[in-house]
Amino acid sequence: MAGKNIEQEQPSREEIRLPMVLQALSDPVRLGIVLKLAGTGEIACGSFGLEMPKSSLSHHFKVLRNSGVVATQREGKEWVNSLRRDDLDALFPGVLDSIIAAAGSGRETTAQG
Amino acid sequence: MAGKNIEQEQPSREEIRLPMVLQALSDPVRLGIVLKLAGTGEIACGSFGLEMPKSSLSHHFKVLRNSGVVATQREGKEWVNSLRRDDLDALFPGVLDSIIAAAGSGRETTAQG
DNA sequence: TGGACGGTTCGACAATTCTCGAACTATGCC
């Protein structure tokens, strides 16, 4: 088969709800993922230097997907993640940008000591 | 005594964390409160037409206070709530505004029937 | 076809959150 463009279950644009988006972004781990995603563009799940079991990381990506924040596609044997900026900007203008800017400028990203 | 300017426990500006703010705003009930607060300026806790026991409402206000989103002060025998716009704008420019705008334009506010 | 690799899914457990009734505290008024 092709082995491309196979998507995980994700909400359509109309199904995205603001509370769910905020809920997804309210976790330091996920906020860190989104921040990194915003800087890099597309990343595979394993490419985060996070000290976590696969299953925990997968859970966080699932939350991000279900809320409509990120899209995940097969690309070879990896899953590649990207921010759904178009959808989020259309629905909630400025929300994602300002949150990324705020998280990036401070040290509010990951729960550090 | 005076009976004014008595505050509830609230974080100082430096103690406010973005994830906690987003967490506070990720609940439809609280998002509705913030939205109403943004439009009216100051409101007492009981002045929301929400069908909820006092204790539940009080809980939500507590979350909003602890996260640094709202400030609460005694004013006579009422507690008056107001958004901490100055603090939030200084820490996370645009975040509160865009969220309020997004919540206000759509019907994402309260879990309606 | 049989690995190795990247992630997901499942089940379990602990921790947090939401909701509610009941009791309590503080204020203002008589």
Added chain:
DNA sequence: GGCATAGTTCGAGAATTGTCGAACCGTCCA
């Protein structure tokens, strides 16, 4: 002082969330 009002605090129970190990599935490569 005594009472009504406004809201908090204190349990308790149900639901959701975060974390983890183990098993599973799809893709690539030899």
